[in-house]
Amino acid sequence: MKVNGQNMRTIWVEGDVVKIIDQRLLPHELKIISLGTLEDARAAIADMKVRGAPCIGATAMYGMAVAVRNDPSDITIKTAYDTLNASRPTAVNLKWAIDECMGAIDGVDETKRADILFALAAKNCDDDVAMCSNIGDYGKALLDEIATTKDGEVVNILTHCNAGWVATVDWGTAISPIYKAFNAGMNVHVWVDETRPRSQGARLTAWELEQHGVPYTVITDNSGGHLMQHGLVDICLVGTDRTTATGDVCNKIGTYLKALAAFDNNVPFYVCAPSNSIDWDMRDGLKEIPIEVRSGEQEVGWIMGRDEDGILRRVTTMPDPAKTRNDAFDVTPRKYITGLITERGITNASRAGLLALFPEKG
Amino acid sequence: MKVNGQNMRTIWVEGDVVKIIDQRLLPHELKIISLGTLEDARAAIADMKVRGAPCIGATAMYGMAVAVRNDPSDITIKTAYDTLNASRPTAVNLKWAIDECMGAIDGVDETKRADILFALAAKNCDDDVAMCSNIGDYGKALLDEIATTKDGEVVNILTHCNAGWVATVDWGTAISPIYKAFNAGMNVHVWVDETRPRSQGARLTAWELEQHGVPYTVITDNSGGHLMQHGLVDICLVGTDRTTATGDVCNKIGTYLKALAAFDNNVPFYVCAPSNSIDWDMRDGLKEIPIEVRSGEQEVGWIMGRDEDGILRRVTTMPDPAKTRNDAFDVTPRKYITGLITERGITNASRAGLLALFPEKG
Numbered sequence: 001m002k003v004n005g006q007n008m009r010t011i012w013v014e015g016d017v018v019k020i021i022d023q024r025l026l027p028h029e030l031k032i033i034s035l036g037t038l039e040d041a042r043a044a045i046a047d048m049k050v051r052g053a054p055c056i057g058a059t060a061m062y063g064m065a066v067a068v069r070n071d072p073s074d075i076t077i078k079t080a081y082d083t084l085n086a087s088r089p090t091a092v093n094l095k096w097a098i099d100e101c102m103g104a105i106d107g108v109d110e111t112k113r114a115d116i117l118f119a120l121a122a123k124n125c126d127d128d129v130a131m132c133s134n135i136g137d138y139g140k141a142l143l144d145e146i147a148t149t150k151d152g153e154v155v156n157i158l159t160h161c162n163a164g165w166v167a168t169v170d171w172g173t174a175i176s177p178i179y180k181a182f183n184a185g186m187n188v189h190v191w192v193d194e195t196r197p198r199s200q201g202a203r204l205t206a207w208e209l210e211q212h213g214v215p216y217t218v219i220t221d222n223s224g225g226h227l228m229q230h231g232l233v234d235i236c237l238v239g240t241d242r243t244t245a246t247g248d249v250c251n252k253i254g255t256y257l258k259a260l261a262a263f264d265n266n267v268p269f270y271v272c273a274p275s276n277s278i279d280w281d282m283r284d285g286l287k288e289i290p291i292e293v294r295s296g297e298q299e300v301g302w303i304m305g306r307d308e309d310g311i312l313r314r315v316t317t318m319p320d321p322a323k324t325r326n327d328a329f330d331v332t333p334r335k336y337i338t339g340l341i342t343e344r345g346i347t348n349a350s351r352a353g354l355l356a357l358f359p360e361k362g
Numbered sequence: 363m364k365v366n367g368q369n370m371r372t373i374w375v376e377g378d379v380v381k382i383i384d385q386r387l388l389p390h391e392l393k394i395i396s397l398g399t400l401e402d403a404r405a406a407i408a409d410m411k412v413r414g415a416p417c418i419g420a421t422a423m424y425g426m427a428v429a430v431r432n433d434p435s436d437i438t439i440k441t442a443y444d445t446l447n448a449s450r451p452t453a454v455n456l457k458w459a460i461d462e463c464m465g466a467i468d469g470v471d472e473t474k475r476a477d478i479l480f481a482l483a484a485k486n487c488d489d490d491v492a493m494c495s496n497i498g499d500y501g502k503a504l505l506d507e508i509a510t511t512k513d514g515e516v517v518n519i520l521t522h523c524n525a526g527w528v529a530t531v532d533w534g535t536a537i538s539p540i541y542k543a544f545n546a547g548m549n550v551h552v553w554v555d556e557t558r559p560r561s562q563g564a565r566l567t568a569w570e571l572e573q574h575g576v577p578y579t580v581i582t583d584n585s586g587g588h589l590m591q592h593g594l595v596d597i598c599l600v601g602t603d604r605t606t607a608t609g610d611v612c613n614k615i616g617t618y619l620k621a622l623a624a625f626d627n628n629v630p631f632y633v634c635a636p637s638n639s640i641d642w643d644m645r646d647g648l649k650e651i652p653i654e655v656r657s658g659e660q661e662v663g664w665i666m667g668r669d670e671d672g673i674l675r676r677v678t679t680m681p682d683p684a685k686t687r688n689d690a691f692d693v694t695p696r697k698y699i700t701g702l703i704t705e706r707g708i709t710n711a712s713r714a715g716l717l718a719l720f721p722e723k724g
Binding site: 027194195196197199202203206207210216217218219220221222223224225226227229230252253254256257258260261264286291296300301303304305306307308313314315316317318319320323324325326327329330331 | 389556557558559561564565568569572578579580581582583584585586587588589591592614615616618619620622623626648653658662663665666667668669670675676677678679680681682685686687688689691692693
């Protein structure tokens with residue numbers, strides 16, 4: 001999508017150098033960095049220079065590619081796989097991406113492996129863009145339905161965390177329908193959950209929407225229920241880091257609370273779920289999905305932002321920033337989800353619904 | 363409760379000077395300020411140097427007293443009443459407190475008015491302490507019941523915002539049962555919701571518990587549902603800024619979301635409601651209670667804290683701190699409330715239940 005009026009992706013190759021945006025510095029600074037080694041890719045994922053399940057997947061593929069370009073031996077490939085696999089635990093796209101890489105070079109001559117992986121990573125990026133674009137088209141149809149009932153009045157969408165284009169390669173998942181609707185001239189407005197502790201909503205979703213010109217308002221994570229009680233939310237659109245084969249959704253911590261409020265207020269709650277976010281082996285999201293626990297002191301205790309002079313600083317509001325806990329995701333049970341928006345269409349959050357769209361997984 | 367090992371209240375008179383803690387600077391600095399004029403009292407309430415419905419009420423009474431001491435004329439009293447009444451819109455204790463003042467000096471000679479109001483304000487403080495202490499005793503009985511089922515294992519209480527002693531004169535409402543249980547040797551631990559945007563949980567509740575030695579962990583407002591899903595919360599205890607005669611509760615924004623999660627996970631959700639938080643004229647909290655909307659730019663857009671050098675600074679995470687909205691409270695419908703803990707005992711959240719405890723309001 002647009003940055004300073006120019007189209008941009010989150011990951012790309014310039015000459016033979018893989019480039020990404022260091023998303024930790026957004027919205028304050030647009031810093032581009034290079035991934036030249038496996039360690040660069042591991043750190044980019046683990047330190048959250050990139051985040052968002054599809055963007056993590058794309059970065060992991062390029063991580064495999066650069067590792068193999070530097071040394072195409074079996075032992076390096078094994079190390080690269082294990083290293084990237086351990087870099088973040090929750091998003092299923094990561095494992096999907098590196099498994100694709102392993103399959104693509106299985107039995108292939110060492111000299112050809114790097115080229116195959118770079119081609120695969122590039123194709124994966126294009127596929128991801130197409131998938132997100134499809135999700136946008138299906139989601140836009142939902143927004144169109146709402147718009148017709150509102151007779152030109154603004155359509156209010158609530159979103160949590162960042163499932164916009166910077167969480168993917170382009171378009172995004174949950175924000176893709178909004179971009180499509182906005183580009184088509186719909187009167188839309190987005191309630192952006194701040195999304196503590198890392199403030200991906202306030203930092204990234206707000207930045208994306210600001211750059212693209214989409215009207216938005218940042219609210220605290222506490223506010224969405226109140227807005228729904230008062231009819232100020234027409235639909236919730238969120239992303240997913242892992243979707244079970246039965247339709248449970250693991251997404252950024254706090255998603256579950258918004259789903260409960262949507263359910264209580266009859267607000268449609270849709271999850272934009274590209275198929276590579278679906279873990280076909282899992283049935284019970286609450287019991288089976290591993291939830292990453294990150295540093296409470298670093299992420300909850302201290303808040304990074306720019307001060308009034310534009311300087312990046314971290315501050316704490318607490319007497320002791322160490323007395324904190326930081327679960328990064330929660331699970332929204334399928335009963336609270338109105339529907340899943342996939343690249344093949346919209347379905348209810350159930351095994352039967354998902355299998356109807358993806359019969360090859362049955 | 364204890365600050366640096368010494369007992370303290372939130373408002374007191376030294377000689378003839380009314381003193382309060384400037385709570386905006388906690389936990390970073392314990393600054394005591396004087397209220398010498400009506401404007402001092404108005405600003406203390408409106409600028410949130412004091413907050414918490416009971417503490418606002420106590421401050422408003424002393425505000426009336428200092429205004430009348432400076433000028434006991436009818437016109438000043440009218441001005442003081444209107445000024446204080448307009449200083450914060452949501453908490454009902456404020457109006458209750460100044461109505462009490464008006465009643466106490468109605469028809470009284472000008473020369474006697476100030477003394478009467480100072481005496482009333484002092485008595486109100488003592489009454490508030492007794493009321494909160496009673497709430498603590500009733501609430502502790504609930505915690506005792508939970509503790510017996512846990513066989514010495516830690517009892518986990520989740521709370522939102524600050525309904526501790528600094529929200530009252532002493533003891534607090536929602537935290538009072540915890541202090542009582544802790545003082546009696548119970549193995550308790552408090553999950554403290556950060557409570558964006560003003561972070562009263564991270565700043566004030568954490569500070570109170572830290573000073574008193576009660577084990578606690580600060581979590582983001584997004585986290586409570588996840589903890590409840592995983593059995594890590596035994597009970598929720600929150601305060602109230604206004605309780606309808608039918609048992610709906612208006613409290614800090616985000617309370618509603620925690621009530622939904624508690625309901626979904628069969629976690630008991632109790633509201634500690636001193637009787638002066640009850641608005642006997644209101645029946646429908648969602649439709650009738652005025653919800654204060656505060657500056658989004660000042661409170662959501664910018665975050666105040668101490669940096670690593672201990673200096674107070676404000677930072678923003680957003681591209682545009684002005685694109686924010688800041689509703690300060692929400693309403694939790696009575697159906698999601700397990701019970702109300704009042705100074706006269708515990709009841710279900712209903713008109714019948716409240717009237718059984720307060721038959722004089724029937």
